[in-house]
Amino acid sequence: EIVLTQSPGTLSLSTGERATLSCRASETLSGSYIAWYQQRPGQAPRLLIYAASTRAAGIPDRFSGSGSGTDFTLTIERMEPEDFAVYYCHQYRTSRSFGQGTKVEIK
Amino acid sequence: QVQLVQSGADMKNPGASVKVSCETSGYTFKGNYIHWVRQAPGQGLEWMGWINPNSGGTNFAQNFQGRVSMTRDPSISTVYMELRNLRYDDTAIYYCAREGRLTVTDRDAFDIWGQGTLVTVSS
Numbered sequence: 544e545i546v547l548t549q550s551p552g553t554l555s556l557s558t559g560e561r562a563t564l565s566c567r568a569s570e571t572l573s574g575s576y577i578a579w580y581q582q583r584p585g586q587a588p589r590l591l592i593y594a595a596s597t598r599a600a601g602i603p604d605r606f607s608g609s610g611s612g613t614d615f616t617l618t619i620e621r622m623e624p625e626d627f628a629v630y631y632c633h634q635y636r637t638s639r640s641f642g643q644g645t646k647v648e649i650k
Numbered sequence: 651q652v653q654l655v656q657s658g659a660d661m662k663n664p665g666a667s668v669k670v671s672c673e674t675s676g677y678t679f680k681g682n683y684i685h686w687v688r689q690a691p692g693q694g695l696e697w698m699g700w701i702n703p704n705s706g707g708t709n710f711a712q713n714f715q716g717r718v719s720m721t722r723d724p725s726i727s728t729v730y731m732e733l734r735n736l737r738y739d740d741t742a743i744y745y746c747a748r749e750g751r752l753t754v755t756d757r758d759a760f761d762i763w764g765q766g767t768l769v770t771v772s773s
Contacts, residue, residue: 544712574755576755576757578759578760580695580760587745587763587764587765587766588687588695588745588747588760588763589763590750590759590760590761593750593752593753593758593759593761594752594753594755594759597752597753599752599759599761631694631695633695633759633760635757635758635759636757638697638709638711639685639697639700639711640697641687641694641695641696641697642694643694644694644695
């Protein structure tokens with residue numbers, strides 16, 4: 544099973560700041576089979592990024608994904624109030640698995 | 651629009667079984683795999699398995715093999731997930747999620763999610 548490790552566990556930021564979230568895979572994800580989801584309290588996850596760097600439909604361009612191999616990053620430029628949430632990375636190269644999540648909270 | 655609508659919350663005793671439904675609409679039912687993901691209270695996401703609505707074929711995470719089944723009824727565009735021999739730590743929100751056709755590869759991310767179904771295991 545491919546294990547995804549996200550860091551940091553919690554990120555404290557102010558509105559307008561940049562968020563940088565990391566996801567490291569236990570083995571190489573050739574083909575960039577990585578996605579990122581946002582989950583707000585009481586809601587289902589929402590797809591933000593797929594194929595490591597492609598924004599899903601309707602996702603603002605302040606969200607971007609990058610990386611390859613075993614190291615992937617989600618960047619949120621200029622945090623908006625609605626962006627404070629939990630973010631999960633997800634690999635779909637071999638079976639499926641999720642990282643443990645990064646909570647982005649208001650400082 | 652594309653939607654996945656799940657059945658309502660349920661409470662079961664330990665050792666019982668639960669069956670959660672996921673009604674799809676707004677797209678061709680047989681065109682996309684449906685996955686099930688669960689989330690224990692205050693915890694992260696755990697993938698359980700998938701069903702191919704076209705063939706009925708399934709694939710389950712090792713943690714659930716022998717205890718889970720996934721079926722579908724094409725006549726009403728609905729998939730089902732049944733979990734047997736429930737334990738207290740099966741208390742969770744269970745989500746169905748559609749695997750998108752976002753790229754030309756043979757597998758993809760989950761582009762549409764159901765609203766979730768809370769299953770509580772309690773005596």
